[in-house]
Amino acid sequence: MLNKMLEVENMSCGYGGTDIVKNISFTAGCGEKIAILGPNGCGKSTVLRSLSGIITHKGEIRLDGVEIGRLSRHELSEKVSLFSQISSVYYSYSVYDTVEMGRYQINSQKKSLSGIFGSESDKTDAIAVEKYLRSMGLWELRDRLITELSGGQLQRVMLARSFVQEPKLLLLDEPTNHLDISHQLALIEHLKTWTSESDDRLLIGVFHDLNLVPALFERVILINDGVILADGRTSEILKSDVISRAYGADILSCMRKNCEFWCD
């Protein structure tokens, strides 16, 4: 690793005084794609939330050498974007407007009352919004209302909204939920191009579907009970018995049986 974009040192975090994640440390460099795996309730999402600054943490999280607790909300959102599940949508914004909201931290300085008959966003915003609407397969749906979308379509809208933020560190909490298999594969391809487009990008994702992990991630951090069980190359960790121990199920033989079915 040439550079250390993200350094996590003895970090603990949780809700209401109890630590769910205990004393974890890892570093990650630009261009890496890391999957955080582990059973339900082990603290995966909590790690993502503390990395994005939503919940406070003890210990150190340094981004480009700066502790994130010292960054303002605005500075942090220029660098980090967290994609998380949206539970329910009550208000019927159009797909285009919803995705455009992701440009907030880029053009929020322009505050004006004349906005009613104009728009705060400019050409760069429009280009970014169109680019990610197209890459998420939403361009044709741009005038639809988000209250009328299916779960998978809404998921893609929210993903596009994270992308237009143009973060350096993209945190994805179960991005493939609700997506059908073709959109799952398309998303993985898209994430690959996203990380390779620029050399200062880092992707960290929480996944439940182990089948999708090798296709995208080179590195896996395995968490159980709030501590890191293993951290290493995907090919090594997914095939070791650490993973079976973490999930409490015989993963390897399970996968092999699957393979037999598909390879016949």
Added chain:
Amino acid sequence: MLRLSKRFPRQYTPKHMATKQDKRARVGILLMLALSALIIIAGVSLGSTDISFMDTVKSIISGAFHIENSLGVSPGVQAIVFKLRLPRVLLAFLTGMAMAMSGAVTQSVLHNPLASPYTLGVSSGASLGAAIVTVLGITLPIARELSLAAIGTVFGIAAVIVCASFTAKVDKNMGSATIVLMGMVLSLFLSAVFTLIAGLSKENMTMLMRWQMGSFGSKGFKSVGVLAAVILVCCTAIMLYTRELDIISLGDEQAFSIGVNVKRVKWILLILTAVVSGTAVSFAGVIGFIDLIAPHLARRLFSPKHKYLCPLSALIGGCFMVVADLVSRIAIENTELPVGAVTAFIGAPFFAYVYFAGRRGRADAK
């Protein structure tokens, strides 16, 4: 990518970026402005003695610009229009605006389509303040005849601040569910104190009950001026936060990640809505329903984007309130119905029709 970049310079002028929803909302604002003017003139013209629209307009113009001969309208008519009806209609319109706009903001900030400033304790706080003033017979030095309104407003705002600070203590992130629960607990508690005071001081009971039912009668231009000033200041401030409102209405955590300072924006907006709705309640009484339905109508008919939603809700709320007040004056001769009951009485069926008819149509179309 190449194909895209070629097309951008030509295609992306702000005009092209406006979605269909935006265009509809812009037309909607112009339409609602025209409708508002019409409804205000109608509200002034109609009543126990009907005055022609022309005479109404003439009286308003001559009154506003102090024209001596009243443009040929008889002084009696001019007095009815300018001294009695115009302040009343304007007060109704402003109250409707205040309630509707604060309703729109609370619904979005709390991600709850059923929330309203009343959920946060504004009305029960203001009622309690009014009860204390009435029972103790307090008159403030500068405010004089507006003492009741002034103290009511302060109590209304205080209730919201208490609600928000308790929430912040229990829940660091000011979660919406926590705010709603805290507001309901506080509202019920304050209402209980109000009921106790009203029950113990029998001579004031009828007056307090009447005050709560709401009325726009017997108030002058002084009230109109104060309410208009408060609305102008607070609503302008709210309009500066329309983008944050859009983002927050889709979830706190997502808004936080996009870069909105959720907690600070929530505090600012809750206090602004408390000031607007608290003032309105203190001048006009506890008038429900408009805060709930006007924003929903504006969203359904025009756009949920707050830069359109806030002004549109305000205009819809204002028009609706003037109509409700008109009905309360002329439905039964020589009797004035409580306007709070009228809003719900015409509002509920109207709302049900627009909301559910629209929804069914959309489901069929699929």
